[in-house]
Amino acid sequence: MKKRFENYSFVLPAIVFLMIFLLYPFAFNIYLSFRDINIGNLVQGDSPFIGLENYKTILSEPLFYKSLTQTVIFTFFTLVVSTSIGFLLASYFNKAFPGNKWMRSIMLLGWMTPIIIVGTIFKWMLDGKYGIVNNMLVNIGLMNSPINWLSDIDTALFAVTVTNIWLSIPFSMIILLSGLQGIPTYVYEPATIDGASRWQKFRYITLPLMTPTISILLILGLIYTFKVFDVIYIMTAGGPANSTQVVSYLAYELSFNLFRFGEGAALSNLALFIIAFFAILYVRKVQKESVVH
Amino acid sequence: MKHKVFFLLISVMLMGILAACSSEETSGNNSKESGTQSIELWHYFEGNLKDVLEDNVTKYNESQDKVEVKLTFVPYGELNNQLLISGTNDATPDLVITGINEVQLFAESGVLEDMTANVEEWENNDQITEDIMDIHKVDDNVYGLPIKTNAIVMFYNKDMVEEPPTTWEELKKTAADATDGKQTGFLASAHNSQQGTASWIPFLISAGEDITTIGSDGGKEALQLWKDMVDEGSMSSEAVNKTIMDAQVDFQNGNTAMTLTGPWFIPELEANAPDLNWGVAEIPKDEKHVSLVGGESISMGKGANKEAAWDFISWFLEPENHFEYAKATGDFPALEDAFNEPYFQDDPVKQVFVNVIKSSSGYGWGENQGDFNQIVYTAMQKALTGEATVEEAVTEAQQKVDQILQ
Structure with missing residues (x-):
């Protein structure tokens, strides 16, 4: 009995930490989402229970669907493009050549730079009138007239997605590189002897062995990108005319600009359920694979 | 039994922490x-x-x-x-x-x-x-009582604008005259945030209207003024993605001849662009000169x-x-x-x-401030990006305001 108690006491700090910093806010957010709580009744504390009313309000709001669609587009392109480019770079840095480590470190600089700086610089570079991007594209003749990347409703989502891709590449590269380095060279040797082409080696050896790494990267990327906030906040604040509005920024606006805490909580929970759905899919998949092995 | 002891211990610890959090001195x-x-x-x-x-x-x-x-x-x-x-x-x-x-x-x-x-x-x-x-x-x-105040006014570049405009018509004309390939005449924030709202509201009030009558002819004209300048190119179409601070940067770099901002800009202007020849004037008026305090x-x-x-x-x-x-x-x-x-x-x-x-006032919107703010900048953004016409944008805004005031 005494021994058992002692053992439990070792996990106590972790449990207390979990309860205070994760479970409590999580549970409280769910509680909030069922209440009519706003600036008018927050202090008085008489927020009535209104069942699913907040969820109904959110689901009947066209802006929710707009921002959800935009979040999905944003997430999809960020993941596909940054993973592809990350893979190319990882394959490149997986080879030994002079300056390899040095260049790899420089790649990471981009990842280490605070997003507030990256976002602000991209905002300047993409400026329609004085931005360097327009300047270069027009000067080399790719475009006739400048494009207002961030202030045109047709290009703003594209522009913030490109920024986010740039931000995500180094992380993808590092994860994929560690995966590539985990593949022993001897698995390629028989293939070389059998006369396999480079493509065949990639398709039948590298890719299958990399699948677990890519899956992890995609699920992490999905979770991380789906709840994007900072890039949007800095570059467009959801504008122009909500053309870059995403779910998490909308939730922030509801809670902290409009002080509709109940609706904000409901929206965050919806986003959480969507992410949790993918996370569970992934965990199932991983479990199945480990059973097979 | 063992589990009971375990959970008891956790609850005691939790209570201890909560007590520690809430027993902080009551505003002394x-x-x-x-x-x-x-x-x-x-x-x-x-x-x-x-x-x-x-x-x-x-x-x-x-x-x-x-x-x-x-x-x-x-x-x-x-x-x-x-x-x-x-x-x-x-x-x-x-x-x-x-x-x-x-x-x-x-x-x-x-x-x-x-x-x-x-x-x-x-x-x-x-x-x-x-x-x-x-x-x-x-x-x-x-x-409450005010301890210090400020207001948004018009900063103009004296080398590009000889005489600051005082009416909307003059603003349009002066802005068009000051526009050339490199610079635009006028740039104010129409950002998707409170900053956009704060920059445009003086125009609405100057037209003799306020948020409750945003859909009126005055409201339409106030927004149409900005829209016309954007369409004519005398106001940068980037305005919808410019915060007030972004607009300040364009002004101090000589990229725009006139902008709207407050006194906080003066020390920055003096430090970053000491040679710039600038002046301030009241925001051009329709019926009366006003700003937002x-x-x-x-x-x-x-x-x-x-x-x-x-x-x-x-x-x-x-x-x-x-x-x-x-x-x-x-x-x-x-x-x-x-x-x-x-x-x-x-x-x-x-x-x-x-x-x-x-001669100015603040918003005076009370607990509707967040909503009204959003309604105004959404209307501005829709009209200026062409997602909706000015008429549609202010009419939609009016409907939303009415809904809240009901």
């Missing part, structure tokens, strides 16, 4: 042995503004021994939330400095103390303009030690102290006596600000 009106009452003042000032406030509080604390004011810094952006949260567990501070336009919001949410009685007896209460006093009132009760106000938190709190407020707002304070902050005062000081009247730039502040 506990008296010391000498009879000094200590009160707490929350503020979000940093840098020079913080030093100036500290100097004033030290001076006050040394000037008498009844009340001691203690300063608590809460970061800007956090203060609003912290203040609301403090209201939910009776931990509001005795005094709090908030944005001048947020007083009504907090008063309606119930975190502030009614100070009508004090203000009515106060000998300087007639020195504050009615418009500015009104944005501190809810149902005729006063919940900003700045800070001081209020008492719910359950404050009112006597001690008022003692500090009345000292802080004695015309002389008030003038010195406004001067040191680089902002503007709120009392007539201070407005009339030669320091403000004899300076061509400061005089413009003083005149604007005296």
Whole structure:
């Protein structure tokens, strides 16, 4: 009995930490989402229970669907493009050549730079009138007239997605590189002897062995990108005319600009359920694979 | 049995932590042995503004021994939330400095103390303009007093604009004349945030309308003015993604001839572009020159030690102290006596600000501030990007406003 108690006491700090910093806010957010709580009744504390009313309000709001669609587009392109480019770079840095480590470190600089700086610089570079991007594209003749990347409703989502891709590449590269380095060279040797082409080696050896790494990267990327906030906040604040509005920024606006805490909580929970759905899919998949092995 | 012990232990620990969190001193009106009452003042000032406030509080604390004011810094952006949260567990501070336009919001949410009685007896209460006093009132009760003010005015580049425009027609023409391949004539923020709203609202009010009549002809004309300038290219179409600060950068780089911003821009302009030949003027008018008043106000938190709190407020707002304070902050005062000081009247730039502040008001939107803000900047963004016509944008805005006011 005494021994058992002692053992439990070792996990106590972790449990207390979990309860205070994760479970409590999580549970409280769910509680909030069922209440009519706003600036008018927050202090008085008489927020009535209104069942699913907040969820109904959110689901009947066209802006929710707009921002959800935009979040999905944003997430999809960020993941596909940054993973592809990350893979190319990882394959490149997986080879030994002079300056390899040095260049790899420089790649990471981009990842280490605070997003507030990256976002602000991209905002300047993409400026329609004085931005360097327009300047270069027009000067080399790719475009006739400048494009207002961030202030045109047709290009703003594209522009913030490109920024986010740039931000995500180094992380993808590092994860994929560690995966590539985990593949022993001897698995390629028989293939070389059998006369396999480079493509065949990639398709039948590298890719299958990399699948677990890519899956992890995609699920992490999905979770991380789906709840994007900072890039949007800095570059467009959801504008122009909500053309870059995403779910998490909308939730922030509801809670902290409009002080509709109940609706904000409901929206965050919806986003959480969507992410949790993918996370569970992934965990199932991983479990199945480990059973097979 | 073992599980019971385990969970018991956890609950004890949790309770201990919660108790530790909630047993923090309740906004300290506990008296010391000498009879000094200590009160707490929350503020979000940093840098020079913080030093100036500290100097004033030290001076006050040394000037008498009844009340001691203690300063608590809460970061800007956090203060609003912290203040609301403090209201939910009776931990509001005795005094709090908030944005001048947020007083009504907090008063309606119930975190502030009614100070009508004090203000009515106060000998300087007639020195504050009615418009500015009104944005501190809810149902005729006063919940705060302004400690410093500012307003958005028009900055213009004297090398590009000879005579600043005074009417909307002149603005259009001057902006078009000042536009060439490199620079645009006019740039104001139409950002997807409060900054867009703040920049355009003066035009709506100048047309004789306000938020409740945004869908009127005046509202349409006010937005059409911006839309026309964007279409003609004399206002950068990037305006929808420019914060006020972004617009300032374009102005100081000579990329735009006119912009709308406040006095906070002056030190930056002097430091970053000392050679720029600039001036300030009132925002061009339709019916009357107006702007939007900003700045800070001081209020008492719910359950404050009112006597001690008022003692500090009345000292802080004695015309002389008030003038010195406004001067040191680089902002503007709120009392007539201070407005009339030669320091403000004899300076061509400061005089413009003083005149604007005296003839303007704040939002006065109370707890609808967040919603109204969003309605306005959404309408601006839709119209200026061409997602909707001006007519559609203001009509939609009017519908949303009506819905909220119902």
